[in-house]
Amino acid sequence: MHLPSHSGKCTGFCDVAIEVKMKQIFGHLLVWGAIVALMVASLGGDSGSDGGAYPARPIKLVVPFGPGGGSDTFGRIIKRGIDEAGLLSQPFVIINRPGGSATIGSRYVRDAKPDGYTLLLLHDAIITAKYSGKVNYGPEAFEPVASTGEIGMVIVVKDSSRFETLTQLLEECKEKPDTVTNGVNLGAPTHFAGLQLEQAFEGSKFRFTQSGDGADRVQKLVGDHIEVSSFSVSEYVGFKSQGIRAVAYLGEERCDALPEVPTALEQGIDVVDSNRHYWWFPKGTPKECSEYIAGVLKKAMQTEHVRERLAELKMEPNFLQGQEFADYIDNQVAGAQKVGEQKKPDVPDIPTGVGWVLVACVVAMIVERRRSANVDAKAPETSVPEVSKASPATMRTVGLLAATAAYVFAMQYGVPFVWATLAFIPCGGFLLSQHKRSHALVLVETSLLVAFGVQFVLTKIVVTDLP
Secondary structure, rough: OOOOOOOHHHHHHHHHHHHHHHHHHHHHHHHHHHHHHHHHHHHHOOOOOOOOOOOOOOOEEOOOOOOOOHHHHHHHHHHHHHHHOOOOOOOEEEOOOOOHHHHHHHHHHHHOOOOEEEEEEEEOHHHHHHHHHOOOOOOOOOOEEEEEEEEEEEEEEEEOOOOOOOHHHHHHHHHHHOEEEEEEEOOOOOOOHHHHHHHHOOOOOOOEOOOHHHHHHHHHHHHHHHHHHHEHHHHHHHHHOOEEEEEEOOOOOOOOOOOOOOEOOOOOOOOOEEEEEEEEEEEEHHHHHHHHHHHHHHHOOOOOHHHHHHHHOOOOOEOHHHHHHHHHHHHHHHHHHHHHHHOOOOOOOOOHHHHHHHHHHHHHHHHHHHHHHHHHHOOHHHHHHHOOOHHHHHHHHHHHHHHHHHHHHHHHOOOOOHHHHHHHHHHHHHHOOOOHHHHHHHHHHHHHHHHHHHHHHHHHHHOOOOO
C-alpha cells in the first residue's frame, strides 16, 4: 500500500512563502531607498558651505507678521527693488510666520542654521518683546545686518474724543489710573510707547488691552472699544478718514506729513520714539554673509522704486550698518530696558499651560493603570465588574492626546518638525495598533517617509517653511 506523497504540495507552499517573503524584502528596500533619497534631498541643501560663491541658493526672508501688514509691505518693497535692479543672483523668497507678537518668526530664525540663507526682518519688537517679558532673548541672539527706513509714531484718539491734547489725556490717566483703555500689541513698540508716556508723566497709568494690528486698533477706536492707541505715521494717514485724530507726534520735531500735529516734547512730555526695520541673521552666520546682504540692501534703498514707495509711506530712507548700527541698537536696548523695568504685562503663558495639561494626562494614565491593577489584585476576578477596569480604548485615547500635546509642545520650544515627527508617528501608531511589535518596522518607515517627505515638498518645491 502506498501513502500519497505531499512533497510536491509542500514544495509549492515553500515556493509561495519564499516568493511572498522576497516581495516583502523588495518592498522594504524600495521604501528605504525612497527614505534615503528624501533625506539627502531635504537635508543635503542645508549642509554648511555650498562650496561656491555666496549666495548659491534662494535666500528666505522671514517676516514674523501676516501678509499685507506694515512689515510685509516693507519687505516686498525691498524685494522688488532687489529684483528689478538684479542685485541678487538667487531668488529672494518672503515667508510669513505670524503670531506671538512676532516671537514665533523671530524664534524660528534664531534657531535656524547660521549659513546665510535664513534672514529675519523685524523692527523694534525684537527689543521690546524681551523687555516686556514675552521672550528671554533680544538682539544679542542674532547677527545684525542693517537698519533700513525709519518711521515716526503718533498717539491717536477718536475724532469725537474728549481728549484734545496729550497732556489732557495723561492728566486723566493720573487722576483716574487704569481707566483709560490703550489698545496695543502687548510687548510690541505700540505697547512701549504707552509705557514711555506713563514714565514721563509721573503717576499716570493706562489700562492696556491687546488689540492686534493697525487695522484692528482703528476699528476698536472708532467703535469705542478703546480710547487711545499708537500708530505709525503711514498707518495714521491711511486711517485718518475713518474718524480718528492725532494728539501728539513722538518725534523731536513736527512731521512734514503732519504739520498740524504737535510733538510730545512741545506739550511738556519728554518722549521721543520711532520705529525702524532691522535685518538679522541667526547668531554665528559668517560675517561675509552679513556684509554682502547689507551691501545689497543699501543698493536697494537707492533704487527709484524703493525711494518712491518709502516717500508714499512717509518713511525716512535711513540706512545703518556696522558699528553705527550696533551703537544705535545698544541705545535702543538701554531705553527699552529702563522702560521694561517699570512694568511687565500680565500675559498668559500658553506653552507652560500646554505643558501642565500634558503632565496631567500622563499622571491620569499612571493613576488609572495602578488603580485597575490594585483592584484586580485584591478581589476575585469574578467579583470585579468589567466596567471597573480601565478601558483599553480610553487608555489609548488618553495616551494619544498626551503624545499629540507633547508633539506640539516640542515644536513650540524649537524642536525641528522632522525630529518631532520622527518621534510622534511611531508613538501614536504604537498606541493605535494596540502595542503590536510586528508593526514597529512599518511605523518607523512611515515616520521617516512623512517627516522627510513633507520637509522636502514644503521647503524645496513650494518654498514654505515648517517649525
